[in-house]
Amino acid sequence: MITIGSRTVKTAVGSMIALFIAQLIGLENASTAAVVTLLSVQSTKKQSVIVAIRRLAACLFGIGLAVLLFEGGAYTPIMVGVFLFIFIPAMAKLRLQEGIVPGFVIVMQLFITYHITLDFVLNQIWVLTIGILVALVFNLYMPSVEKELCELSIQTEDHFKAVFVQLARFIRKRERVWNDEFVYKSENTIKRGLELARRSVENSFFRKEEFYLDYFTMRKQQLDLIERVIPIILNLPMTFEQNEMVADFVEGLGFEIYRKMDAVSLLNKLREMRTKFEQMELPKTREEFETRAALLVFINELERFIQIETDFHNKGLEAQEQNK
Numbered sequence: 001m002i003t004i005g006s007r008t009v010k011t012a013v014g015s016m017i018a019l020f021i022a023q024l025i026g027l028e029n030a031s032t033a034a035v036v037t038l039l040s041v042q043s044t045k046k047q048s049v050i051v052a053i054r055r056l057a058a059c060l061f062g063i064g065l066a067v068l069l070f071e072g073g074a075y076t077p078i079m080v081g082v083f084l085f086i087f088i089p090a091m092a093k094l095r096l097q098e099g100i101v102p103g104f105v106i107v108m109q110l111f112i113t114y115h116i117t118l119d120f121v122l123n124q125i126w127v128l129t130i131g132i133l134v135a136l137v138f139n140l141y142m143p144s145v146e147k148e149l150c151e152l153s154i155q156t157e158d159h160f161k162a163v164f165v166q167l168a169r170f171i172r173k174r175e176r177v178w179n180d181e182f183v184y185k186s187e188n189t190i191k192r193g194l195e196l197a198r199r200s201v202e203n204s205f206f207r208k209e210e211f212y213l214d215y216f217t218m219r220k221q222q223l224d225l226i227e228r229v230i231p232i233i234l235n236l237p238m239t240f241e242q243n244e245m246v247a248d249f250v251e252g253l254g255f256e257i258y259r260k261m262d263a264v265s266l267l268n269k270l271r272e273m274r275t276k277f278e279q280m281e282l283p284k285t286r287e288e289f290e291t292r293a294a295l296l297v298f299i300n301e302l303e304r305f306i307q308i309e310t311d312f313h314n315k316g317l318e319a320q321e322q323n324k
Contacts, residue, residue, distance in 0.1 A: 015035075028127075056132060059099055061087075061096070164254030201213055
């Protein structure tokens with residue numbers, strides 16, 4: 001089944017309108033306005049503005065260079081090659097690569113006249129301006145991705161919860177085979193969330209839309225940490241009293257993983273558990289020593305996991321204070 005996205009609709013309708021305006025005004029080579037609009041419709045508002053400015057600058061540079069070469073030299077294929085030898089490296093140096101194609105289209109229309117006049121140069125500038133402005137107007141509409149971002153955040157939290165519940169079962173030695181399903185699902189939702197969050201930020205001119213970008217960045221850091229500690233749990237030698245304590249905490253963390261989790265309370269519980277570990281009798285066997293050592297490493301990583309969440313919430317509170 002063929003799906004038509006909003007960018008396709010904007011490109012088609014925008015190109016049609018640009019052509020209509022250029023023809024209505026009576027410009028020569030009016031079809032070029034449609035081509036410029038097609039090339040200028042972008043995925044985000046900020047990107048559209050940047051590309052529009054770069055294309056306009058590149059085309060004006062190309063027109064000036066064409067006048068010097070064609071009128072000062074000759075209207076020959078050799079001179080077109082000389083133009084490109086100068087134009088392309090210059091655009092790359094000035095970081096105006098987006099303007100190479102439309103600039104060359106405009107210049108070739110100047111070339112086929114075999115005589116550049118001020119009126120025709122102004123005509124080309126109008127054609128270019130109409131194409132770019134129409135694209136900018138259509139790019140002001142960008143479909144909201146907030147609903148999808150919210151759904152992805154909920155899915156990510158559900159996947160994290162499933163991972164922690166499974167980790168708790170492994171700590172209690174009630175599972176034998178690890179299932180990576182929810183780790184992979186977390187990777188996918190976080191990756192998609194970061195892509196959409198970056199697009200949302202790029203579509204904002206006047207206010208910061210960085211909550212979800214910070215959120216999924218935080219989740220990515222936490223997931224990297226989870227993936228590091230999984231082997232520690234899978235290779236626990238034995239089950240002792242400490243296993244049950246850690247498993248209870250991990251299971252509780254899984255149910256409190258959502259964005260409004262009480263990170264301060266969890267940190268306090270974790271530190272209390274570490275203190276109890278220190279007050280217990282020393283290990284009597286090598287297996288008990290290795291198990292307790294592994295659990296302590298795991299607890300330290302859990303503390304980093306919660307601290308990442310705490311930093312995220314603190315950053316959000318600071319942003320709210322600044323906006324007041």
